[in-house]
Amino acid sequence: MSAPRSAPLNTRQTAPWREGICCPLCRSPLYQQPGGWHCEQRHSFDTARQGYTHLLPVQHKKSKSPGDDANMVAARSQFLNGHYYQPIAEQLNRSLTDYFGQQSIAEPRIVDAGCGEGYYTDRLMQALPAADITGLDISKQALIAAARRNHSVRWFVANSSHLPMADNSLDCILSLFSPLPAREFARVLKPKGLLAVISTGAGHLLELRQLLYDEIKDTALQPAATIRGSAMLCWPK
Numbered sequence: 550m551s552a553p554r555s556a557p558l559n560t561r562q563t564a565p566w567r568e569g570i571c572c573p574l575c576r577s578p579l580y581q582q583p584g585g586w587h588c589e590q591r592h593s594f595d596t597a598r599q600g601y602t603h604l605l606p607v608q609h610k611k612s613k614s615p616g617d618d619a620n621m622v623a624a625r626s627q628f629l630n631g632h633y634y635q636p637i638a639e640q641l642n643r644s645l646t647d648y649f650g651q652q653s654i655a656e657p658r659i660v661d662a663g664c665g666e667g668y669y670t671d672r673l674m675q676a677l678p679a680a681d682i683t684g685l686d687i688s689k690q691a692l693i694a695a696a697r698r699n700h701s702v703r704w705f706v707a708n709s710s711h712l713p714m715a716d717n718s719l720d721c722i723l724s725l726f727s728p729l730p731a732r733e734f735a736r737v738l739k740p741k742g743l744l745a746v747i748s749t750g751a752g753h754l755l756e757l758r759q760l761l762y763d764e765i766k767d768t769a770l771q772p773a774a775t776i777r778g779s780a781m782l783c784w785p786k
């Protein structure tokens with residue numbers, strides 16, 4: 550991240566701007582040009598050669614390398630590439646395709662928040678080629694892997710609790726086995742926007758957790774209790 554030294558950029562005439570993407574520092578619109586993104590306050594964010602853009606200012610992270618590390622990302626990729634969870638991806642894609650069809654939303658704007666290494670994001674982009682899809686995760690290592698999967702998805706290193714998105718700008722947010730900051734998701738969803746959550750049940754990896762921990766905490770997420778007021782597709786129900 551750096552501020553350009555030259556005069557303010559005359560961005561509005563020259564830059565394609567996907568309305569709704571915001572500067573993580575000053576919240577003004579972000580404009581895209583070859584090589585990166587910038588705002589009118591002269592904050593600029595380079596797109597890495599791997600294809601992701603780092604929109605995570607130091608004040609939005611609690612450690613130097615937040616989120617999953619390289620080993621965790623590689624292990625997840627290895628598992629997901631075995632297609633054990635392919636039925637989940639297929640069900641998600643069918644449900645979203647049906648939903649946007651019913652709502653006559655031809656080009657839905659979707660964010661996969663906590664996208665990890667992009668397994669589901671990539672498949673969703675293939676299922677909804679007209680959609681505008683952003684995958685974001687707080688882990689840079691995850692984004693390096695994700696950007697390899699699909700060049701049509703926009704990939705951001707960012708914090709789900711400080712989304713670089715304007716208020717009321719999204720048709721859909723996905724939270725797939727990932728954190729669910731309810732207030733921030735409510736801010737960026739359109740009034741009739743869809744929050745799609747997939748989470749694990751109370752028995753998830755129970756045998757393994759029993760071996761590892763003295764005390765087993767009830768980790769089952771109850772998104773309906775967390776979020777109110779948005780349409781929801783939720784597994785498990």
Ligand SMILES: C[S@@+](CC[C@H](N)C(=O)[O-])C[C@H]1O[C@@H](n2cnc3c(N)ncnc32)[C@H](O)[C@@H]1O
Nearest residue numbers: 616617663664665686687688708709725726727
């Ligand atoms: C269990 S993984 C799920 C990844 C992906 N959705 C999947 O199902 O393969 C949870 C992900 O959430 C990310 N994460 C954790 N805290 C986050 C935050 N505050 N903002 C964005 N991503 C976060 C982690 O880096 C990790 O990639």
Ligand SMILES: [Zn+2]
Nearest residue numbers: 572575588592
């Ligand atoms: Zn800015």
